Amino acid sequence: MSDHPTIPPEDDDMLAAEVALGLTEGDERAAARTRMLQDRSFARRVADWQERFAPMAEDIAPVSPPKGARKALMSRLFPARRVPLMQRLWVWQGISFAALATVAFLALPLLQDPGEQAPDDVYAARMVAEDSALELLAVMDMARGDIALRRVSGTAPEGRVLELWAILPDRAPISLGVLPEGDVNRVALPADLAPEAAQITLAITDEPPGGAPGGVPTGAVMAAGAVAEL
Structure with missing residues (x-):
């Protein structure tokens, strides 16, 4: 009730x-x-x-905030203590795009144990596509070196699997593996991608069982989203 x-x-x-x-x-x-x-x-x-x-x-003409404005804002709002991830999600939602109004609600299963503090570098993305029902929320935790994903809606086509990719400028898509069954998963982020984390676009394609042949995407893009720093 x-x-x-x-x-x-x-x-x-x-x-x-x-x-x-x-x-x-x-x-x-x-x-x-x-x-x-x-x-x-x-x-x-x-x-x-x-x-x-x-x-x-x-x-309204877009205006780029000064470099470091987000971190400065967090320091002013929450001085002398580390900011729990839930609070950071709310502030980030308010200063980025409106489609993530539900980000805190959707991210609940991805958060740390109660009382654990968030790391300094956390990125998030809402992954969608115009012609697909698949929708996911991704939270990339650089301290843990992984990506937590929650599936909000949609599934893989019958007989296919969902494969996660990291896309970076001037590089071929990098497979992060086939997503296991379930609505909430964690996927390891290769250590060599950490320096370029802020430039990553996450994407999901539908592939044959076992994943894309030769590590090259062959299926349709089911969902995608560029990460943004919290």
Whole structure:
């Protein structure tokens, strides 16, 4: 049974729109965030509204933040202590793209044990494709040297497997292996890719059982997303 009171659909939708616009404050805002972590349907409503509002900003000229602005912001917001990953996910969501409104909710199974602090270098990506139902959230933890993935929706075509690739400028796709069964997995990140972590685009193709022949992708791109630093 849900802990949330029954809300008429039209009121629920209006609340999601207000959250997407950042109009909620104080206790109402905290309650909405808590609900996003617990209620997948409501979290998706918020994400849908943020997608609808995104075109409103298309005429605004993009401005690149100064180098190191994100780390400086984190230092100001959370001085004299290391910042838990959940807090970093929320701040990162607010200053990157709107489609990751549900990032904290989706990332819950990927986080460390309660009380463990996040490492300095963490990257994340939302992996999607226009013509595929597959959607994943990836969190790349440089201290652990791996990528945690949560499958939000979609599966491999019948008789095929999902293979994860790291794509870097001027290099052939690098196979990170066939994804095991299950919605949550961890995949090792080759140590030689660590210096170029910020430039990685993660992609998933459908391949024959056993993986792509010769380590070269042959199937369709099912989902992809460039990583961004948290």
